[in-house]
Amino acid sequence: MKIAPPFFRHGPGPFAKLILFTCLSCLLIVEDLRVKRFHEIRQIIGTVIFPLQRIAYTPTFIYDEVRNFIVHFNLLEENAKLRQQFLENQEYLLRFHALEAENAKLRELLGAIERIEKSTETKTVLAEILYTPRDPFSHKITLNKGIYHKVQLGQAVIDDKGVIGQITRIYPFSSEVTLLTDKNHSVPVQVLRNSLRSVISGTGKNNELELRYLSINIDIQPGDLLVTSGIGGVYPPGIPVAVVEKIEHNPSDDFSRIVSNPVAGVDRNRQVLILSMVQPLVKIPAEAKN
Template sequence: MSPIFKHGPSAQHRLLLVLFCSVFLIFFDHHIGSFETARGYLQSFVSPLQYLATAPKRMMIWTAENLTSRKDLIEQNQSYKVNELLLREQLMHLSDLEKENNRLRSLLASPLREETKKMVAEVIAVDSDPYTHQIVINRGANDGVYEGQAVLDDQGIVGQIQHVGTISSRVILITDVTHAVPVRVSRNGIRMIATGTGQIDKLVNNFVPHSTDVVAGDVLVTSGLGGKYPEGYPVSTILKVNQDESRAFAQVISEPVAKIDRLRYLLLLWPSIKNAEPSAIKEEKK
């Protein structure tokens, strides 16, 4: 119900009053500056409201910048592992080259070794038979893998390809009782044969004369003989030498440098074309 009598100024009079007060306050603030303190208090009062208003936006920006999807993290981690494996392979080969250069002065005039083709593989299965040491990797004939191909991890020689499938291959490890690797002592070049014992942490070196200069701590590297393994890659470290005169030869026990019980990512090596066996060259051309 509308009142009969309306009291108070009209809307036009109110607008004029507000405009006059606004102009007066603007002029007064500009020439005297008396409202600086009041403006500071008002700004302090409004600041928390401004932070609350912008909080959702800042939270979304922080989330977008700092959170990465699980898939991206897995791919990045795998990329780092592959790069580390390649770098470690180069490092241990360079270490053996340095020792060889110090032993042989004539090597200064020799050409550098050719780069070999490399490929990273992943272990997909481990043989459950306790009497054989074999694994299965995710590389096969489609990737150019061939029987007898050298396989290593970031520490040293692991074994060689025994059987090749289309997309996977079986690797026999150096600790298998049926496997043997031609090696030499990195310190003085003495050649031996490292044979598997069926134990993941032990190799035996047979037919070593008692007079052989071999001591615990010597590093055994591939000698390159036989054409299966390229020369100069670490195989094992000698643990002990038993000089039993009642035996025809000394008993030399060594430990593989590769982590046989923790294999996951491996490296496949191809020999250079001029040193490759005919079967390997044939596979390469394919």
């Protein structure tokens, strides 16, 4: 039998090594659980290899940071787009609400047109307010209808609630309206409850009109509705003008101060109606010609 050279000799077999290391592992486990002498050694080993662990985890850490940066950048970009879209949607929503309110106002004006043209000999022209003067003491507005649209001086201007004012100046494509509240403007009115006639005047304040030179014992009460009397031919009769708010009596004066609030939106309109009285043609009898 031949003997193998020393450099070809083998150590213990794989199975023997398995049993050896298994037994050694079991002994270490039992010693660690029972005797606990390797705790300090484990702490020292952990301290020594911690920097190596940090170095080993550096590529993973860099990868995570780069990924988080990219995700954060994408979120910022997406957030900016969503914010811009939100602002655009808000703008569309505000426009929609404005158009909805304007549509409702136009429907109310259309109803007012039908009521007025059926009840009186009056034609109406829809006009839009171009601008109001910057002077707070000037109670006037400018409309986008003028001579070209057959607007004339003296025509009444109303909204769906009542009288706003009167055309006092005209241009080819625009016209100026003096509002009820102007201190130099007056309207013939009557009390709807008892048909008492008077004249209401502006005071220079947006929400205040005044009945002047009425005796103390006049039959007017707070809450009475004042409508146009039709006297003078400017305003058709029966259009609401104001509601009596309060009556002030001064003992040293023979007259009462009657304060009223305008019914119409004197300072809250964008579209208004211009009224023109339709005067029917009157046939002159043949006898009168002679």
